[in-house]
Amino acid sequence: MAKTYQYCVAENWGKGFIDHVESQRITFASFPGNVWQVPAYNKHGNLWIAKVAGVVKTKDEAQAIVTAEITSSQNAWDADTVEGETAEQAIERKGARPADITLEE
Amino acid sequence: MATYLGTHGSKIQNYTTDPDNPNTGEVWYNATNNVLKFQFENVSAAGSWSTGGNMNTARRQFGPSSSGTQTAALVFGGRQPFMALTESYDGTSWTEVNDLNAAVGQNGGAGTQTAALSIGGEIAPGPSVAGTESWNGTNWTEVNDRNNAVSSPRGAGLQTAAIAFGGGGASALTELWNGTNWTAVNALNTGRSGMGPAGTSTSALGAGGDTGPAADVTITEQWNGTNWTEVNDLNNGRSAMGGAGTYPSALVFGGTPGDKANTEEWNGTNWSETTDLNTARRALGGSGTATAGLAFGGMVSTSNQNATEEWTGAGVPIGAWTTQPSMNTARKSLEGAGTSNTAALAFGGSPNSALTELYNGTSWSEVGDLTLGRSSMGAAGSSTAAIAFGGSPDTTDTETWNGSSWTEITAMNTARGAMGPSMAGTTTAVLGAGGANGGVRNLTEQWNGSSWTEVGDINTTRYSMAGAGTVTSALIAGGYDNEAKNSVETWNGSNWTDAGTLNTGRYNFVGSGVSNTSALVFGGQPGSGPGTGKTELWTGSSFSEQNDRNTAVVGPASSGTATSALGFGGEGPPALAVTESWSVPSTTTKTVSTD
Numbered sequence: 022m023a024k025t026y027q028y029c030v031a032e033n034w035g036k037g038f039i040d041h042v043e044s045q046r047i048t049f050a051s052f053p054g055n056v057w058q059v060p061a062y063n064k065h066g067n068l069w070i071a072k073v074a075g076v077v078k079t080k081d082e083a084q085a086i087v088t089a090e091i092t093s094s095q096n097a098w099d100a101d102t103v104e105g106e107t108a109e110q111a112i113e114r115k116g117a118r119p120a121d122i123t124l125e126e
Numbered sequence: 127m128a129t130y131l132g133t134h135g136s137k138i139q140n141y142t143t144d145p146d147n148p149n150t151g152e153v154w155y156n157a158t159n160n161v162l163k164f165q166f167e168n169v170s171a172a173g174s175w176s177t178g179g180n181m182n183t184a185r186r187q188f189g190p191s192s193s194g195t196q197t198a199a200l201v202f203g204g205r206q207p208f209m210a211l212t213e214s215y216d217g218t219s220w221t222e223v224n225d226l227n228a229a230v231g232q233n234g235g236a237g238t239q240t241a242a243l244s245i246g247g248e249i250a251p252g253p254s255v256a257g258t259e260s261w262n263g264t265n266w267t268e269v270n271d272r273n274n275a276v277s278s279p280r281g282a283g284l285q286t287a288a289i290a291f292g293g294g295g296a297s298a299l300t301e302l303w304n305g306t307n308w309t310a311v312n313a314l315n316t317g318r319s320g321m322g323p324a325g326t327s328t329s330a331l332g333a334g335g336d337t338g339p340a341a342d343v344t345i346t347e348q349w350n351g352t353n354w355t356e357v358n359d360l361n362n363g364r365s366a367m368g369g370a371g372t373y374p375s376a377l378v379f380g381g382t383p384g385d386k387a388n389t390e391e392w393n394g395t396n397w398s399e400t401t402d403l404n405t406a407r408r409a410l411g412g413s414g415t416a417t418a419g420l421a422f423g424g425m426v427s428t429s430n431q432n433a434t435e436e437w438t439g440a441g442v443p444i445g446a447w448t449t450q451p452s453m454n455t456a457r458k459s460l461e462g463a464g465t466s467n468t469a470a471l472a473f474g475g476s477p478n479s480a481l482t483e484l485y486n487g488t489s490w491s492e493v494g495d496l497t498l499g500r501s502s503m504g505a506a507g508s509s510t511a512a513i514a515f516g517g518s519p520d521t522t523d524t525e526t527w528n529g530s531s532w533t534e535i536t537a538m539n540t541a542r543g544a545m546g547p548s549m550a551g552t553t554t555a556v557l558g559a560g561g562a563n564g565g566v567r568n569l570t571e572q573w574n575g576s577s578w579t580e581v582g583d584i585n586t587t588r589y590s591m592a593g594a595g596t597v598t599s600a601l602i603a604g605g606y607d608n609e610a611k612n613s614v615e616t617w618n619g620s621n622w623t624d625a626g627t628l629n630t631g632r633y634n635f636v637g638s639g640v641s642n643t644s645a646l647v648f649g650g651q652p653g654s655g656p657g658t659g660k661t662e663l664w665t666g667s668s669f670s671e672q673n674d675r676n677t678a679v680v681g682p683a684s685s686g687t688a689t690s691a692l693g694f695g696g697e698g699p700p701a702l703a704v705t706e707s708w709s710v711p712s713t714t715t716k717t718v719s720t721d
Contacts, residue, residue, distance in 0.1 A: 033433055035180040036218055037626060037668030039404050041438050044174035046671075049404040050387065053427050068629050068671070094428040103251065112339040114251055116366075116408070119427040120384055 024061040024126055028083035029075030031057055043069050052122060053090035056083045084124045094119040138162075150713050162718040167711050168444040174401050175389070178420065178434035179219035183211050185432075186425040189235030189244045190411030192282050192323060192369070196420045196436055198239040199413040200261065204423065205231030206430065208250060212266070214239055215420070215434070218667070226259055226266045234281035235411070236288035236303075237261065243303065245290045248277045254294065258308070260285060272308045274299050278319050280369075283327035289349065291330070294319050296337045300354070302327055314354050316345050320365030322378030322412075324392070325349065329373040331392065334381065336365035342383055346397070348373060360397050362388050368412030370419035370437070377416040377437060382408040385426050389437075391416060400440075405433050417441075443711030445689065446673045447661070450705040453483050453490045458697035459501035462636075463512035463527070463549075464685025467692040467707040471509045471527060472683055474517065475695065476501035482532070484509060485685075485692065485705070494531040498523045502543035502590075504558040506551030509685070513553045513573070518543035520563040524573070526553045538578045542567055546584075546593035546602035548617075549684065550640040555597045557581075557617065562589035566607045570622070572597055582621045586613055590681075592637035594645035594664075594688075601625075601642040601664060606633035610653055614669070616642035628669050630660050636684040638691040638708075639664070646672075646688040646708065649679040649696060657698065661708070663688060673712075677704050 031038075032055050039049060046065040050058040057075065059066035070077060078086070098118050106114070130153060131137055139145075139154045148154065148165040155162055181201065188204025197217030203209060203226055210225035226244060233247030240263035249255050254277040259266045277294035286305035291314060292298065298317030301308045318335035325331050328351035336342045344359035364381035371377050374394035380386055380403055387406035390397045403421060410424030410431070417439035424431045457475030464470030468487030473496055475481065480499035483490045496514065503517035512527040515538055522537035538558065545561035554575030561567050568587040571578045584602065591605030600617035604610065612631030615622040628647070634657075635650025643666035651657050659675030675693065682696030689710040696702050 033177060033180065033405070035434065036178050038177040039175070040665075040668050040670045041174045041176045041436075041442070042663075042670035042672070044176055044401065044404065045170055045172065048402070050402075051405045051426075053429065065671070072627060072629060072668075091427060097428050109339045115428075116425065117340065117383060 024080070026058045026080070026125055027061040027066060027070075028078045028080060028124065029057055029059075029070045030055050030078060030086065031070070031073040031075035038073060039069070052083070052087045052124070053094070054086040056087050058124070080124055080126055087122050087124060091119055091122055144715060148713075148715065163715055164718065165713045166716045167713050168446060169711070170440050170442040170444060172401050173391075173437055173439040175404050175421070175435040175437055177404065178422075178436045179215065180434060181213055181220045181423055181432040182222055183209070183213065183432065184430035185209065185211075185423050186409035186430050187232045187278065188411055188423060189233040189247070189281070190368070190413050190422070191238050191242045192236050192413060193284055193326075194239050194413035194420070196414040196418040199420050199422070200239045200242050201411060201422060202226055202235065202242065202244050202261070203230040203233045203247065208248070212261070215422070220434070224265050227268055228257060228259070230255070230257070232278040232294065234279035234290050236281035236283050237285035241285040243281065243285050243288050245281050245288070246272055246276050246279050246293070258303070270307050272301055273310050274301065280321050280323035280332060282323050282325045282330045287327040289327040289330050291332055291349070292318055292321050292335060300349070312353050314347055315356055316343070316347070318343060318345070318365070320367065320381070322367035322369035322381070324369045324371045324376035324378070325373045327351075331369075331373050331376050333369065333376075333378050333392070333397070334360050334364050334367060340383065358396050360390055361399050362386070362390070364388070366408040368410040368421050368424070370412040370414045371416035375416040377412070377419050379403055379412065379421050380407050380410045380424060403435055405431065405435065407431055444673070445663070445708055445710035446712035446714075447675045447706045447708050448712070449676055450692070450707045451489050452703035452705055453694055454492055454703070455481055455483070456701040456703035457481070457695050458681045458701045459518070460683045460695045461503040461505040461514060462683030462685050462692070462694060463505050463507040464509045464692060466686045466690045467709060469509040470685035470692045470694065471512050472694055473505070473514060474500050474503055476518075478519070482527075485694070490705070496532050497525055497534050504545040504547035504556070506547055506549055506556040507553050511553050513551070513556055515556070515558055515573070516542050516545060516561065524578075536577055538571055539580060540567070540569060540571065544589035546591040546605065548595045548597055548600040549593055549638055550596050557597050557600055559584050559593065559600075559602055559617075559622070560588050560591060560605065584615055584622045585624055586611065586615070590633040592635050592647040592650070594637035594639035594647075595641050599641040599643070601637070601639070601645050603637065603647055603664070603669070604628050604632050604635060604650065610651070614664070618642070626668050629662055629671050630658065632658065632660075634681040636682055636693065638684045638686045639688040642666070644688045646691050648675055648684075648693055648708070649682045651680045675706055677702070677706065679704065
């Protein structure tokens with residue numbers, strides 16, 4: 022099956038990391054671990070990865086980074102307890118438990 | 127009812143071919159193809175998010191200046207841990223300013239960058255507080271408490287006229303602030319927390335939210351100054367959103383369950399989905415308007431965020447190139463001067479041409495020759511007062527144009543060609559950077575109307591780069607030294623600073639533009655391959671790709687600005703006389719469909 026997305030690791034440095042023209046041309050999605058998803062086989066996606074000096078990752082490599090981050094977040098969430106706190110109070114206090122993320126091909 | 131004749135001053139005309147330069151909004155009948163056509167302004171069809179400056183301290187569940195702007199906003203408090211930190215945004219970067227008196231999280235926010243209000247929240251995990259603090263642009267001062275202690279209220283309005291509504295525990299409580307005291311007023315119809323807020327104390331919007339843990343809703347309510355009324359729902363039920371705008375024109379973004387990137391626009395009646403945030407997140411803040419909004423901070427998974435995104439609504443004018451009458455003499459490595467796409471001067475070219483042509487917006491005409499025929503000069507000025515300096519064969523020769531003839535003046539210190547010129551310079555103030563004369567140079571010379579002086583060197587030696595700006599605010603991009611460069615440097619009147627990269631590294635191309643925050647570059651040679659028509663726009667922090675030229679070209683000349691430029695000559699190969707005009711906004715001819 023042809024790839025729909027490509028992945029890279031790049032740190033968002035702020036202003037100019039993604040500009041409006043890039044945002045209008047392609048759809049970006051970010052994931053834990055500074056993983057960014059842009060369309061595959063797309064020159065604007067390729068140009069953006071080059072601009073931000075993104076380290077290209079296969080989908081499996083990107084998934085491993087994201088999963089490691091999520092697992093760490095889940096462990097931190099589980100360890101953050103307050104005695105006597107109900108499950109509802111815990112969610113109110115610290116938000117829902119981080120959900121697993123599955124990257125698309 | 128207005129008629130076309132009444133608004134445009136003419137009846138619809140019959141043409142056998144489309145008119146050459148129709149006005150925006152003009153309608154005509156093409157009798158050859160039997161279709162009705164009109165001229166349409168090119169604008170962006172949807173809004174978009176770009177990254178802004180990162181906050182110094184990542185945080186979530188904080189107070190935002192809900193009535194701030196995209197270029198002037200304030201963030202205060204937040205967690206985790208609970209903090210008093212306050213930061214101010216100027217459109218480029220966040221700066222730490224004086225802290226709140228009390229560390230607080232899950233506080234509401236209202237007001238602007240210079241006059242804000244922090245509303246309630248929690249001072250530690252647990253009990254909610256009713257405390258209110260007021261920001262005068264420099265310091266926070268404790269003012270009268272709310273009547274009800276509520277965590278995570280939403281705020282809207284100004285420092286002197288604000289509204290706080292909803293909050294933790296599915297609160298429906300609403301209070302109005304008159305600059306001195308809070309007054310309890312009519313409650314929301316549905317109590318909830320984490321709404322997307324927008325508006326003022328007399329006309330507000332509360333979108334979505336949660337009525338309990340994991341009970342995210344699409345409910346939207348409108349505040350008319352007295353009562354809350356349910357209006358049309360969001361498309362996506364969620365809470366912990368950011369919001370911006372007013373009651374008739376609002377934007378909400380991000381949220382939960384999970385971490386959402388969804389953005390929805392409110393037109394006063396309905397919500398419509400639009401372009402997502404680049405970074406999906408929840409518990410973020412918002413400021414600005416539905417056409418120029420700001421999203422900042424929040425949370426992804428369990429990590430606090432410092433990322434900022436800037437929203438620009440649909441309808442932004444888009445630039446485009448159109449072909450214009452060609453020059454009389456095709457040539458490459460020529461130079462140009464001029465302040466717009468309707469007034470330009472073309473001079474010199476390879477090999478050793480002295481030819482000068484003047485463009486008046488309609489046609490090119492031959493005028494007085496350069497004293498010294500040459501190519502690859504530096505140049506600046508207008509079509510009536512231009513300067514040409516250096517060039518190939520290696521020379522220091524400098525000449526000025528007075529509208530009818532060239533006159534030799536004081537020569538440069540170092541002979542060289544293919545410099546990066548400050549294209550928006552004048553005959554009395556211009557900069558020539560880098561260049562080549564057997565070896566590649568990094569030196570910069572500045573002309574003050576009577577003499578050339580060496581000033582700060584460029585950081586990366588190069589030649590055949592694009593240049594723009596003035597002697598106090600200039601830019602060079604790309605160029606060549608063993609390979610095509612993509613780096614950008616900006617000049618502040620004293621020093622060159624590395625400032626980013628082109629999307630496409632190249633050389634033998636040109637720039638137009640008035641400063642180091644507004645420039646256009648186009649054409650050139652990306653490598654050993656053919657030339658390109660690629661066009662990029664610099665707005666102060668990065669280059670973005672624009673519509674390409676119609677003709678790929680190496681070594682053209684240019685005139686104008688980032689929104690009104692002319693590109694002429696160069697080579698394909700062979701040498702070209704082609705002229706193209708860049709305009710923002712631009713227009714497109716559309717055919718009226720009756721099918």
